[in-house]
Amino acid sequence: MTKLPLSKRATRANVACPRQIWDAISAQLKAQAPNEACTFALTWPSVGRERATAIIGEPIWPLTGEVQATPYKLEISSDYISRALDAAIDAGPHCGLALIHTHPDTQFGRGIAQFSARDDWYEDRLFPTFTVGRSLPICASVVLGSGAADVDARIWWDDGGKAKVQPAELVRIVGPELTLLETPYSTWADHPDPDVMDRSTRIWGKEGRRRLQNLRIGVVGAGGTGSIVLIGLATMGAGDLSSWDKDVLKKENLHRMLGAIKAKLGAHKPDALAVILEMVATASPFSFHSHPVWGTSADALEDLKDCDLIFSCVDRLAARVPLNDLAYAHLIPAIDVGSSIHVADDKRVDAVMTHAHVLSPGIPCAWCKQTITSYKLMREAQGAQRGIEDRAAYGLTPEQTDGVEPSVLALNMLGVSLGLMEFMQVALGVSDRTPRDLKFILPQWELDESDLNTQRGCTTEANVGRGDSVRIIPYEPKDAS
Amino acid sequence: MAAPDYIVEQVKRLSEESGETFVVTPNPIAGTELYAVYACEHWLPPRYTRDKGLLGFRVPANLPLGCPEDSFFIAPDDLQLVVADPVRNSRDINRAGKSTGILKGSDLGDISVLVFSWHLWNKVPWDRGRHTLLDHYQHCLRRFEQSEHD
Numbered sequence A: 001m002t003k004l005p006l007s008k009r010a011t012r013a014n015v016a017c018p019r020q021i022w023d024a025i026s027a028q029l030k031a032q033a034p035n036e037a038c039t040f041a042l043t044w045p046s047v048g049r050e051r052a053t054a055i056i057g058e059p060i061w062p063l064t065g066e067v068q069a070t071p072y073k074l075e076i077s078s079d080y081i082s083r084a085l086d087a088a089i090d091a092g093p094h095c096g097l098a099l100i101h102t103h104p105d106t107q108f109g110r111g112i113a114q115f116s117a118r119d120d121w122y123e124d125r126l127f128p129t130f131t132v133g134r135s136l137p138i139c140a141s142v143v144l145g146s147g148a149a150d151v152d153a154r155i156w157w158d159d160g161g162k163a164k165v166q167p168a169e170l171v172r173i174v175g176p177e178l179t180l181l182e183t184p185y186s187t188w189a190d191h192p193d194p195d196v197m198d199r200s201t202r203i204w205g206k207e208g209r210r211r212l213q214n215l216r217i218g219v220v221g222a223g224g225t226g227s228i229v230l231i232g233l234a235t236m237g238a239g240d241l242s243s244w245d246k247d248v249l250k251k252e253n254l255h256r257m258l259g260a261i262k263a264k265l266g267a268h269k270p271d272a273l274a275v276i277l278e279m280v281a282t283a284s285p286f287s288f289h290s291h292p293v294w295g296t297s298a299d300a301l302e303d304l305k306d307c308d309l310i311f312s313c314v315d316r317l318a319a320r321v322p323l324n325d326l327a328y329a330h331l332i333p334a335i336d337v338g339s340s341i342h343v344a345d346d347k348r349v350d351a352v353m354t355h356a357h358v359l360s361p362g363i364p365c366a367w368c369k370q371t372i373t374s375y376k377l378m379r380e381a382q383g384a385q386r387g388i389e390d391r392a393a394y395g396l397t398p399e400q401t402d403g404v405e406p407s408v409l410a411l412n413m414l415g416v417s418l419g420l421m422e423f424m425q426v427a428l429g430v431s432d433r434t435p436r437d438l439k440f441i442l443p444q445w446e447l448d449e450s451d452l453n454t455q456r457g458c459t460t461e462a463n464v465g466r467g468d469s470v471r472i473i474p475y476e477p478k479d480a481s
Numbered sequence B: 001m002a003a004p005d006y007i008v009e010q011v012k013r014l015s016e017e018s019g020e021t022f023v024v025t026p027n028p029i030a031g032t033e034l035y036a037v038y039a040c041e042h043w044l045p046p047r048y049t050r051d052k053g054l055l056g057f058r059v060p061a062n063l064p065l066g067c068p069e070d071s072f073f074i075a076p077d078d079l080q081l082v083v084a085d086p087v088r089n090s091r092d093i094n095r096a097g098k099s100t101g102i103l104k105g106s107d108l109g110d111i112s113v114l115v116f117s118w119h120l121w122n123k124v125p126w127d128r129g130r131h132t133l134l135d136h137y138q139h140c141l142r143r144f145e146q147s148e149h150d
Helices: A019-030 A080-090 A117-131 A193-215 A226-236 A269-280 A296-304 A317-329 A375-386 A411-427 B004-018 B133-145
Strands: A012-018 A038-047 A049-060 A067-069 A074-076 A096-102 A139-144 A151-159 A162-167 A170-174 A177-184 A216-220 A240-244 A287-291 A309-312 A334-343 A348-358 A438-441 A445-449 B022-024 B034-045 B052-060 B071-077 B096-099 B112-118
Touching: A012 A019, A012 A151, A019 A038, A019 A049, A019 A096, A019 A139, A019 A170, A038 A080, A049 A080, A049 A139, A049 A151, A080 A096, A080 A117, A080 A317, A117 A139, A117 A151, A177 B052, A193 A375, A193 A411, A216 A269, A216 A296, A226 A269, A226 A348, A226 A411, A240 A269, A240 A296, A269 A287, A296 A317, A309 A411, A309 B004, A317 A334, A317 A348, A317 A375, A334 A411, A348 A411, A375 B034, A375 B052, A411 A438, B004 B022, B004 B034, B004 B133, B052 B133
Parallel strands: A012 A049, A012 A170, A096 A139, A216 A240, A216 A309, A240 A287, A309 A334
Antiparallel strands: A038 A049, A038 A096, A067 A074, A139 A151, A151 A162, A170 A177, A334 A348, A348 A438, A438 A445, B022 B034, B034 B052, B052 B071, B071 B112, B096 B112
16 A cells, blocks of 8 residues: 655645546547546646645647556556656646546446555656656646546645645636536535525525535625625525725715625725625525735735635726636636726716626637727726827817716626626536626617637637746735725 | 836836837826836937927836827927928927826926827737837837828
8 A cells, every 4th residue: 555645735725627628638538448548738736825726738648559558557658758747848847747547437336536556556656757856836646437527636746855745625627617526535515404595406406506605706896796796695605705805985885885884884895794794694604704905916816816716896907907817827717797887078877888707718808808908908097197198189188087987786786697697607507608798788778798709819818727827917906996 | 106117127128229218207197007108318300499308108007918008298398390391381290289297296297298199009909918118119209200291
């Protein structure tokens, strides 16, 4: 019996994979049943405050003769190992390797997704080759049982010149929906009294209820849209919520912040909501983590890497940039919600829009959808002098504005409803298709779905699943609004 | 809030590659998240009444994600053409208007400048993965190379 060098890279360990890659690997390996099958794949690290993830990327398929397979074991040639290692080194200092193999059904029974004694023996000898001397990568090994959801996984890394290993609790498959496969080490638990949410369970089933109970959801922004998202999720049965906002509750923003009470004036917005969230939450247990900082600061971005899904409820375009990057690079789907109201010169509202956009591999990113453009970012940076370059050349004075957009609860609720419907699709799989992005617009009174595709050369798309190798630039607003 | 490292580095490279001494304002322009990048003694076209002056433009703090403003400015604001433009019958510099306020809060003070709006990026959109301040500067110089009237 091999004694594996067990240790903790982080409190929790995950393996993640873009859905397209996972489906291809799974299909190709399982097609070789009744023989076992394997492939190496590149990995990229994603390390947050509490969770370390090995993100599986491009497979490095074995060439003819590089793997000798039987129903009970695999022999991997040294050429294949060298070739895979060379590919990882060539890909950069963050890139590691994963070994994915199958346990198919045999005459002795079902293919069990559990590392065998031989797997332990072999990997204990193999993974030091991949890890020692390379401190940045997180490598992984994964075994697929014969059932679609049967999986076991572990992560490997260099710890001071020695290879260490930690079992992974979950395998996250992303794109655009989020599928979570529990390994034998999963710490997920069911609600102790499931009847309290019977009518919701009829929509997404016991599996959906279990997911809601255990998913770690981050909500960036706890204001006009964020407050509604938090109360909606807590009511629906989400068991683990976190929120970031440095802004404080003032009498000026009470009228558009759901769940805010006068007794909490002066408190940071997430803190102001904590009491009501505890009161309305239906999950058991329920935990809410309040962070009175900007959710796109460097520290907050580290914490966000511990989430399974994020809601972006920010009011600045510039804040959407790092959240967009994080969603695709770290395989953490985000749902971006926002509203805008345009007031004409005569002070009448002449256009209103609320949107909910899914940001996840397989859906065009915020740049491709033109939610974010370089021009819009520049206009936002102009602040009180917005549009001045169109006026100054003609001797016209800047039109000074206070930069504060109108906002109203009803419109925000509509946008959040769209976002929560998208959440139900991404996290709970309630329909066949994840929409691109949804916009409700007035005065047309129409719900519109974007038809924009991913643009050629999109850097966000190129960085899908590249984890910590992608530099995400934090953003902190100059002043609290 | 000091100018981000990326802008500082870009300004340094712009100076090296242009041969002009560009600097960036240490603080953003009042009421904005824009920084002014400028050279105090930049050459001006021979058709202007001075051969050197201030030349600059404004960039967002999140450059290159956000693009530079589609304009640039020169000073002093009394710059004119040496010879009147025969088409417009004017010595005023075409498509340049006096403006104050665009440098408020910067180390230049709220001086009056001539702002050009010449649709610098009208042919090729700003590409955040490719374009640099040197590209923007070269777009600005096109104005000096083209004829005075439209």
